[in-house]
Each structure stands twice: as structure tokens, then as C-alpha cells.
Amino acid sequence: MFRHPIGKESLFANLAVASILSTVAGMVNVVGFMAIQKLTTNVTGHFAFFIEAFDRFQLWEGIIYLYYIFFFLLGAFSSNLLIEWLIRTARKYAFSVPVLVEILLLSVTGLWMPELMQKNPDAIAFLLLFSMGLQNAMVTKISAANIRTTHLTGLFTDLGIELSQWFFYHSIEQKKKLARSIQLRFTIILFFFAGGVIAGLVYNRLQGLTLLLAACILLIGLLWNSIKKLFHDH
Secondary structure (H helix, E strand, O other): OOOOOOOOOOHHHHHHHHHHHHHHHHHHHHHHHHHHOOOOOOOHHHHHHHHHHHHOOOHHHHHHHHHHHHHHHHHHHHHHHHHHHHHHHOHHHOOHHHHHHHHHHHHHHHHHHHHHHHHOHHHHHHHHHHHHHHHHHHHHHHOOOOOOOOOOHHHHHHHHHHHHHOOOOOOHHHHHHHHHHHHHHHHHHHHHHHHHHHHHHHHHHHHHHHHHHHHHHHHHHHOHHHHHHHHHHO
16 A cells, blocks of 8 residues: 555545555544543644743743754654655655554654653654654655544545535546545545544544554554455465
């Protein structure tokens, strides 16, 4: 599933990638908020919190929000740097390696969360924001900028635009293309919501280990081609 770029025309591949990654993002969003009451899948809110601290002349207190933004940026930077390097050296693994890195980061964060919550809760936010920056850059690259899974603001904007276009597109080809795009947007929203619900239901029992469940979902996506082949052979 994460072996090759999927572009904008492959609806099934886009839906599959969007479903898995948006589910994971929804889970990370809820776990981050329930564990440390921080936004860990996007940076928009952190800009607002930083400006609020700045307006109250509490610049030092607001610096932490710049760190949050930086780690999301660093994740995106590292993801694309890794992808570009792998395209030139081991193209087959260009997109699967970033997913593997995300699996490791979520697993480590989940396993170390009790200790991190006692010693340095901000480290949890740093790790999760880095992971989400990494994921967002990777899925943007693999889908030719057709999918973003870590936050919903731009997604609802795109959906609103596309729903309004439905009244003005008249050709069958235009309608089909628009319908595919709307289906993709709704899929991301639905699975982001589903991931959040799943995390909310299991967090009280599993705590940070909920992130291991998210890592397992990514692992299934990473091994999808092998799993399909195994079932096909049988």
C-alpha cells in the first residue's frame, strides 16, 4: 500500500491510504488530548496559544508552543528528506520507511508514556507532533497532495468548495471526478472520527498503550500487499 505514489486518479488506493492514516491521526489526536491536554495532530491552535501568551507579556511561557510547531515542522522536513533520499537510493522503500518510523515513534511514546508524564509531559507532545508532521508530509507526497489526514480544517474547506461545485458542474466526467473527490473527503472525516472514538473508548483501560493499537493499524497497512498475497494464495 505504501510502496508507490498513488496520484489523484486511483480512487481505491487513495481511499485505502486515507482510511488507515486518518484513523491513526484521529487516535493520536484523542490520546494526546486525554493524556496531556495538548493538540498533537496540528499546529493551528498552538499559534493562537503563543499569541495569547505574547499578548500577556508571558513570552517565556509561550515559547513551548513554538517548540510544538517546530517539532511538527521537523517531522514534515524529516519525512520528505527521507523520501527524497530513498527515491534516489532505494525507491522501493521510499514511502514504507517513513511509515515504519512512525510505527516506532508511536510505539515508543506509548510504552514510555507513564514515565514521560511524570518527568516531562511536553516530550509526549514533541514525539506525537513529530509523528503527525512526518505522516502528513508522507501522505501529501504519496497522493500528489490529494490527501491530508492529520487535521480537518482544510479538509472541510475543500469539502465545502466541492459540494458547492456540484451545482455548477454539468458534464458526466466532471460529476464523476467531483464525486470521487467528495467521497475521499468524507472517508477521511469518517475515519478520523472513528479513530477518535476508538481511542476514547479504550484510553481509560489502555492509557498510553492505545498508541500501540494505532501502530498496529499502520503495520497492517505497511504489510497490506503481503497480507493480500497470502490470502490470495490460499
